[in-house]
Amino acid sequence: MIAITDVTKTFGRADRRVTALDNVSLTVERGEIFGVAGQSGAGKSTLIRTVNLLERPDSGSIEVDGRVLTSLAGAELRSARRGIGMIFQHFNLLTSRTVQGNVELALEIVGVEARERRRRAAEILDLVGLSSKASVYPGQLSGGQKQRVGIARALAAKPSVLLSDEATSALDPETTRSILALLKTINAELGLTVLLITHEMDVVKTICDSAALLEGGRVTETGNLVDLIRTPGSRLARDLFPLGEVHTPAGHTVVDITFSGGLADRPVIAQLARVHGLDVSILGAAVETIGGNQAGRTRLALPGARDDIDRALADLRGQGLLVEVVGGADA
């Protein structure tokens, strides 16, 4: 488990202070995959770097598996870091060592003896599917393979937590998918808690159980994905369903209807037309697998008087659907 409590971090001197993190609090449950999304400059990188104290927060506390890292220093901090693996956007592999050597580095640091190091490195390279590349240098690998080495190195010392700093941002979409699948497998097989930061909502959608949105150094939304998509006005949910900008046809009201859980198969449009006599036009729709469940959001344009529309929408809300008016007369 990771508990980030009231963490503040500023950079620069007194006259030109930049607040990168402003009273950030987050809880990542044991065994879950937690994604922090946000635009560049939102403080994501700083946030993940405070978790293993690569960046020491100005105030607040970081707790990982019951150890308060912010109260540690020196040998105690180093020993705590060995329980927290980290992977990086640019992989950060040593060019002077082979794939095997890079993985063994983690074990050398911990003080594992040579024969055991070789055995463990081989085992982990097998897990990430790179056994055949053990004696190759990183310069000869593709981006995806390099990240697999990064993952193997991070896992070598058997940490309970994995931090992923934009680990797929330098990879093409297909490679990204394979790396995300690997992270998911590791999470399931080893029971590893994963905290990742990303600017790609696809990453959040594909593997995260929970997510937080970081804007200007503050957490503006956080929660389980299944709950977030049922939350009216959720920015994360809006980003998860890429419906684009709202264009309101004249005399229409535009609404977004979100289906999740068992509600995905409701004949909503037919119902609006038949029961409420509304000539519905579909402006957009997206169906996504979020947190392992199918969920969808449909954007509809409804013509006519606002009163009639409100009645129809109240009916849909009564059935448990999330209905949000996003455009049109006094939206």
Add this chain to the structure above:
Amino acid sequence: MIDPSAPGFWSDLFEVLLIGTGQTLYMVGVALLVTIIVGLPLGILLVGTEKGGLFSAPFGSRRAGIVINRVLDFVVNLGRSVPFIILMIAVIPFTRLIVGTFIGSTAAIVPLSLVAIPFFARMVEIAIKEVEPGLSEAADSLGATSWQIVRKVLVPEALPSILLGLATTVTSIINFSAMVGTVAGGGLGDVAFRYGYQRYSTIHMVAVIIVIYLIVQALAALAAWGARRLQRQNS
């Protein structure tokens, strides 16, 4: 004036060159060894004691780090600014203290090392600064100590550049080793001075130039080969 047609000229030349080369290699070799032993840690400390460096706060005090950094920087700059011929004379008391005399090849090793150490330390500093900061960070995230980061990350990663810096350093040590010939340090510089200059033997002069050229080229090629071998994995 030496007569090249005199009997024994060529065998004398050969013997003089052989002794000179031996002395030069001895001076340069030992000075190089001392340079590596002192210069490498010095270069690492120069980078390490900078702001945000691995040893930026030795003994828990940033002020100590700043002081060490400033002092090292000053010493290195001083060593690099003083012309060799002046340095050589200025350190005579120090040379005497260590070697017992200030004449001869062994004594020459002292000023040669002193001029090469700051030079090499700067090369090491530059090479280490070129190492991607993310690599130290990765080691840091694995719980590495500063010493482990130096030994397992910084030095191995900077090694190709350090090796090339070493080649430049050797060349300048050879350069300066010729100068100690003028103050009874022996070596090929001494041969060129006594035979080529004082006795007008062009053949000696040319021979010395050729031998020195060959030594420098051989060392440069060796260093380039070593650096390439180390970098082959980066391609």
